[in-house]
Amino acid sequence: MSVFRVKERRLAYQTVRTSSLHCCVPQCTNSSRYNKEISFHSFPVDAAIRAEWLSKIRRDRFTPTKNTRVCSSHFKETDVVVTGGGLKRLQKGAIPVLFTWNEFQLPTTRPSVWERCQRPESPTPDSDSASEMEIVAPDHDYCVVSETGVRATTADLVDANEALHQRIRELQLQVEGLQLRQRFGINRVMGSDDNVRFYTRFASRKYFMAFWALVENAVNNKMVRITSAKTASESSAISHSTKLPPIDELLLFLMYLSVGLPLRDLAERFSVHRSTASRIVSTWTHFLYTLLGSQRLWIPPEVVRAHLPPEFAAFPDTQVVLDCTEIFCQTRARPLHHCSQAAPPVR
Known part of the structure; x- marks a missing residue:
């Protein structure tokens, strides 16, 4: 090249x-x-x-x-x-x-309303009276038809307005029903005491709400949310809450304990991620252990001594009485010997 x-x-x-x-x-x-x-x-x-x-x-x-x-x-x-x-x-x-x-x-520019409207001529001085003047529609170009301008009465408008309000109320009820069926929550459980006993093991709605009233203040002020699968001591003390209300989180935790539903099913019911359901269960486990573990389970010793029956006068340090019940069952004297006679020989 x-x-x-x-x-x-x-x-x-x-x-x-x-x-x-x-x-x-x-x-x-x-x-x-x-x-x-x-x-x-x-x-x-x-x-x-x-x-x-x-x-x-x-x-x-x-x-x-x-x-x-x-x-x-x-x-x-x-x-x-x-x-x-x-x-x-x-x-x-x-x-x-x-x-x-x-x-x-x-x-082309559209003419103004003043230009589009037809106006009557100026009244002449020799007109008989003002009542004989031609009545002119207001200065607007809206179409005045018989249905809206003449025949439409106040009663018809009131009836139409009431029908629209009734339709709006029906649609609101439908939307609320769809939202209620879409996501599981406390509102679906509190409808009957049977549902409360099945999902939470509380006797009724009254007892569940009484327990919630006791822990609600601590939930808002003292709860430490777990952000991972680690223990509460290893997680941060300040974290963002989930999109579920705290009372629905308690319901999810109780359903996990009482019904034994898996995390995947709970996440599907409450419309949350599976990891979110796991963090809710871990958070409420540590929270209730800390909150309820600080409550006294045993009666004070001085109260026990003040109410001891006379039979325990020789035992003033008694704190609790554990009862044991014996049940006698009739058994064979030699079960192995009986089995060896009944079984055929093995060759």
């Missing part, structure tokens, strides 16, 4: 084709190659005006480049000015408004 570059030879009468400019507006075929009277203008630098250009030419998902042009046929004549050197420039802030879809015409 030769390292010398051969110089291109060009004849005197040979023309050199330069790249032509094209208009980017849809349905516009103007090109600088065939039309020298039309000027082509690049997009403005101002972001607001550029967005207005894209909206007007209906190219929302279009990113113009430095070579993108809009021809002058889409601008008003007053928007294009000719400089002293013969170049065509756009006025500052000019926006394209003439297109194929509006037949290259500016949209």
Whole structure:
């Protein structure tokens, strides 16, 4: 291969084709190659005006480049000015408004309400009385029909309004029912005492709410939420709560203990993630152990001594009496010997 570059030879009468400019507006075929009277203008630098250009030419998902042009046929004549050197420039802030879809015409402005309304002529001085003057509708262009302007009475409007309010109440009840069935919660359990006993092992709704009233204040002030599978001492003391209300978290924990539902089923019922259900169970386990473990389980010794029966006078240090019941069962004297006689020999 030769390292010398051969110089291109060009004849005197040979023309050199330069790249032509094209208009980017849809349905516009103007090109600088065939039309020298039309000027082509690049997009403005101002972001607001550029967005207005894209909206007007209906190219929302279009990113113009430095070579993108809009021809002058889409601008008003007053928007294009000719400089002293013969170049065509756009006025500052000019926006394209003439297109194929509006037949290259500016949209006509709608007349005002005052112009659209028909008004009566001024009354003449020789009119008989003001009552004989023609009654004119108010100055608006709304259509006054017989259904809304004449026959519609106050009673009909009241009935329609009441029917709409009734429909709204029905839809609200339907939405509440759908929300209640979509997510498991305390509202679904508290409907009957049987559900409370099955899911929580509390005797009734009354006892469950009494227990909640005792622990509610501690839940809001002293609960340390576990953010991982670690113990409470290793977790942070301040953490964000879950999207479930605290009473629903207690219900989830009690269902885990009493019914023995797996975490996957609990997460599906309460519309939470499986790891969130696991953290709720761990959090409430440590919380109730700390809260209920500090309560006294045994009666004070002085109270026990004050109520000891006379039979325990010789045992003043008695604290608790553990009872044991014996149940006698009849068994065979020699069960192994009986089995050996009944079983066939093994060979």
